Amino acid sequence: MWTREQIKERAKRILKLNYWKAFLVSLVISVVTADSYGKAEKNVNKFTDDYAVFDNTIFEGLVNWTGKLLVFLASVAIILLILRVVVGYMLEVGGRKFFIKAAEGETNMGYLGYCFKEGSYFGVLVTMLLRSIYTFLWFLLLVIPGIVKSYAYSMVPYILAENPSIGAERAIQLSNKMTDGEKWDMFVLDLSFLGWYILGMLALGIGVIFVNPYVDSTKAELYLILRKKAIENGSTSCEELNIVNCNGNI
16 A cells, blocks of 8 residues: 655655756656647647638738648647657656666666667557557547546556566556556546646746656656555566566565
């Protein structure tokens, strides 16, 4: 059994020792996991709505300019989406590995490029892409099931950080098992950061990036607790997650 206070206190202790490294890694994670595509799409929709109110005869030149801008924005959205898939997924998993290792006493920013070095690039890409697709499809059904499944799949990047060759089906299955019976507490944990994010937004939004290391470190602590539970109940093993010193690291 874990409590919010317990894992947050652990996260704070880790951050006191390695805050600026954690800050830089969190900054990378926040950039590569940002919904840049969604923002670009909103801009496209905005210009489309504006286009509808123009008179094509009077403002033909402006309409032509707007059309070119729409093409540009759509191109940017596609490029950002591609970068998110081919680079962002790898950096996200590498960032999660950094925070796992930091919680275990090792801080090496080189873990950011972990997935590019281990020869498991394609496997990580496919697994993370499937996770995104599954989550999106659940949200298409209803919002609540989508939220539930987003928590169910939330441990996938951490699992890949420990074993990038585990395979998509197994990573998603194991994440489901790890989060079984934990989703509500995970949701409440996320809500507990709301006040911090509001404070961060008051500083023109800049303060949010200083909150992210705290959140990322806390999530890594949560993963370690769920990992230990999964090993103890037989859902996985130290060998499957490439844990060398099993007794010392769980």
